Amino acid sequence: MIKKFIHQFASPKTYLYQINRAYKYIFYSSLFIYTFSLIWGLLFTPEDFVQGNSFRIIYLHVPASFLSQSLYVAMAIASVTYLIWRVKLAAYLIIAIAPIGAMVTFIALSSGSIWGIPTWGTWWQWDARITSTLILFIMYLGLISLHTSFSNHEKADKLLSWLVIVGFVNIPIIKKSVDWWSTLHQSASITLTDRPSIDPSMLYPLIGSIIGFFGLIICLVIISSKVQIIKRESTKSWLKDYV
Amino acid sequence: MRSWLGPILLFILIMVSYPLTIEFLEQDLEKGFYSLLWISILLSMMFSTEDIFLEDYNDGSLEQIIISSTSFPFMVAKKILIYWLMIGIPISILSFLFSLGITQNLSISLFLFPMALISSYIFLNLFVFGTALSLNKGSVLGALITMPLALPVLIVLGKSIIAIQFGINYLEFLLLLLGCLSIIITVVPFIVSYVIKTHLE
Amino acid sequence: MFNLAFKSLQEAIYMSGHGIYVWSVLIIVIFCLFYAFTHYKIRLRQLKKRLDESN
Amino acid sequence: MNIKSLVEADNIAYKINGNKLFHNISFSVKKGEALHISGPNGSGKSTLIRIILGITKQIKGSIYHSKSIDISYLGHKNALKNYLSVSDNLMLQGLSNDNELNNLLVLLGLKKFLDVTVANLSYGQQKKLALLRIFLNKSNLIVLDEPFVGLDSDAQDIVEKFLINEINLGKALVYTSHIKSNIDSKILNLK
Numbered sequence: 001m002i003k004k005f006i007h008q009f010a011s012p013k014t015y016l017y018q019i020n021r022a023y024k025y026i027f028y029s030s031l032f033i034y035t036f037s038l039i040w041g042l043l044f045t046p047e048d049f050v051q052g053n054s055f056r057i058i059y060l061h062v063p064a065s066f067l068s069q070s071l072y073v074a075m076a077i078a079s080v081t082y083l084i085w086r087v088k089l090a091a092y093l094i095i096a097i098a099p100i101g102a103m104v105t106f107i108a109l110s111s112g113s114i115w116g117i118p119t120w121g122t123w124w125q126w127d128a129r130i131t132s133t134l135i136l137f138i139m140y141l142g143l144i145s146l147h148t149s150f151s152n153h154e155k156a157d158k159l160l161s162w163l164v165i166v167g168f169v170n171i172p173i174i175k176k177s178v179d180w181w182s183t184l185h186q187s188a189s190i191t192l193t194d195r196p197s198i199d200p201s202m203l204y205p206l207i208g209s210i211i212g213f214f215g216l217i218i219c220l221v222i223i224s225s226k227v228q229i230i231k232r233e234s235t236k237s238w239l240k241d242y243v
Numbered sequence: 244m245r246s247w248l249g250p251i252l253l254f255i256l257i258m259v260s261y262p263l264t265i266e267f268l269e270q271d272l273e274k275g276f277y278s279l280l281w282i283s284i285l286l287s288m289m290f291s292t293e294d295i296f297l298e299d300y301n302d303g304s305l306e307q308i309i310i311s312s313t314s315f316p317f318m319v320a321k322k323i324l325i326y327w328l329m330i331g332i333p334i335s336i337l338s339f340l341f342s343l344g345i346t347q348n349l350s351i352s353l354f355l356f357p358m359a360l361i362s363s364y365i366f367l368n369l370f371v372f373g374t375a376l377s378l379n380k381g382s383v384l385g386a387l388i389t390m391p392l393a394l395p396v397l398i399v400l401g402k403s404i405i406a407i408q409f410g411i412n413y414l415e416f417l418l419l420l421l422g423c424l425s426i427i428i429t430v431v432p433f434i435v436s437y438v439i440k441t442h443l444e
Numbered sequence: 445m446f447n448l449a450f451k452s453l454q455e456a457i458y459m460s461g462h463g464i465y466v467w468s469v470l471i472i473v474i475f476c477l478f479y480a481f482t483h484y485k486i487r488l489r490q491l492k493k494r495l496d497e498s499n
Numbered sequence: 500m501n502i503k504s505l506v507e508a509d510n511i512a513y514k515i516n517g518n519k520l521f522h523n524i525s526f527s528v529k530k531g532e533a534l535h536i537s538g539p540n541g542s543g544k545s546t547l548i549r550i551i552l553g554i555t556k557q558i559k560g561s562i563y564h565s566k567s568i569d570i571s572y573l574g575h576k577n578a579l580k581n582y583l584s585v586s587d588n589l590m591l592q593g594l595s596n597d598n599e600l601n602n603l604l605v606l607l608g609l610k611k612f613l614d615v616t617v618a619n620l621s622y623g624q625q626k627k628l629a630l631l632r633i634f635l636n637k638s639n640l641i642v643l644d645e646p647f648v649g650l651d652s653d654a655q656d657i658v659e660k661f662l663i664n665e666i667n668l669g670k671a672l673v674y675t676s677h678i679k680s681n682i683d684s685k686i687l688n689l690k
């Protein structure tokens with residue numbers, strides 16, 4: 001019963017038609033929210049006492065580093081769905097998300113290290129967060145290169161989902177161990193988590209930028225999954241009607 | 244199985260070239276030695292697994308094993324064990340010997356030996372997973388995929404050396420690795436056999 | 445809450461020395477998002493075109 | 500499902516990257532029967548064989564294996580270790596050095612090559628060596644993918660005779676071949 005329901009609901013055809021309707025609303029509303037919160041955050045919030053103006057990078061950095069992990073979680077859920085119920089759409093989603101995840105992680109990494117220059121005085125610090133983000137980035141690249149090296153799509157999908165699941169089990173382990181490792185060093189002078197409390201005038205634009213960025217990335221995932229569906233289902237007759 | 248000597252030689256070469264890259268008469272050889280030791284164990288394990296299934300895949304033996312009634316995960320586990328016996332154990336003994344030459348502190352070397360045994364087995368399992376994924380697509384891909392998974396083990400290894408240098412109880416590190424090993428030993432053969440079956444499809 | 449933090453445009457760009465960091469991060473983010481959107485849009489158009497031709 | 504059949508396929512189909520290879524394939528193989536899968540290159544013969552073996556999964560339909568099934572299989576890859584000698588290969592396959600093996604070695608003309616590494620044998624000789632596994636296996640279903648390729652007519656005769664004898668003894672055979680053979684078999688034609 002469940003299997004039938006999932007297969008019906010998650011058929012690429014239904015997905016494509018449903019998603020097309022929602023796409024415009026998500027895109028324009030999240031674009032609006034994102035730009036609004038960025039302008040608010042970058043120009044209107046008061047200066048931070050400790051970090052000065054460089055703290056404004058928070059509005060660009062935090063959404064990305066937040067999403068870099070959620071996207072991997074999404075991939076892991078899709079992988080389990082694919083391996084258990086053989087839902088094709090889930091397989092398309094995995095490989096649709098992977099490059100976007102890599103891009104978001106890259107944003108998180110580069111913005112973090114640029115932020116590091118004014119605050120730490122160096123662009124790279126072997127801090128736990130940065131290191132685990134770097135490892136996550138490498139994992140994303142590994143996923144992409146695994147998938148592109150097989151010409152048989154079904155095979156590539158299955159192998160990819162195995163890797164995603166094993167990697168997913170490992171992410172908390174890597175995070176924990178890197179945390180543990182970094183306690184050896186002097187802890188970084190300023191970390192995000194140690195901030196006492198954030199002023200609401202700084203918090204609201206932050207929440208807004210997270211929501212907006214989230215929506216934009218969802219739009220990206222939608223388009224790239226569309227690309228995957230059209231690429232992989234190109235022989236289906238319904239697709240020709242759709243186009 | 245013919246290639247068991249290669250990884251051991253690689254290990255020896257890295258170990259020998261380490262002092263050569265440091266200034267002559269350097270007194271502080273010990274400082275970077277352990278991290279290099281763990282990394283070279285990692286590298287030689289990576290090197291040793293690069294074609295663990297490739298030959299059987301190319302000549303069709305893998306298909307025969309799957310068709311026959313023998314348990315495939317069990318065969319994978321056996322294969323990993325043989326690799327460990329032929330490569331992992333010699334490398335662990337060698338790392339014991341090399342560390343004797345570097346440090347005067349015997350307890351470090353004595354402690355290092357079981358760590359090397361366990362960690363080489365863990366690395367082997369992880370890289371076998373990687374090579375199984377990239378089976379006929381070259382070993383670089385498999386290594387790239389599985390290296391991040393091996394990092395926590397490296398961290399534990401590094402910490403354990405520091406613990407012993409400062410006289411902290413290091414037994415818990417050993418137990419931690421043993422725990423990891425027991426999970427990995429039971430899980431990896433099953434995942435690897437699924438992955439290889441996917442390849443043969 | 446909605447008071448401009450800077451007195452002039454120049455000051456906003458300079459951000460007392462930190463402007464270069466903030467704006468370069470902004471440029472990276474915008475570039476990445478823009479690139480990704482156009483990349484996928486172009487790809488989608490190509491695929492649709494190919495499908496049309498095969499009909 | 501018929502009790503006697505070892506393998507029964509019901510309406511199976513297969514696709515690669517979304518392209519149909521074959522569909523609506525149904526057949527059954529009973530004890531004492533042979534099934535010849537024929538068709539042009541690329542029609543999915545080998546894939547069908549692999550589905551019968553249970554290595555590849557069909558996209559649609561179902562395939563039943565009898566509980567008592569025991570398969571011996573030889574495909575394009577002969578599962579021989581190139582760098583080992585003939586006798587080492589036989590040992591690796593678990594074939595004991597008994598009379599039956601000895602007779603077969605003489606019959607197939609492999610006796611004098613026992614100490615030669617497999618890489619130095621000709622393709623036909625390697626094939627014969629690989630067929631030994633099939634000859635000596637006590638399975639009840641023999642699956643062969645192009646067994647006669649590379650064999651001279653004498654060797655083909657020996658193989659055919661052996662297979663016919665096995666079928667008469669109540670074993671089942673599934674094979675693909677584009678070389679004509681004297682085995683009396685049902686034909687499944689893939690387009």
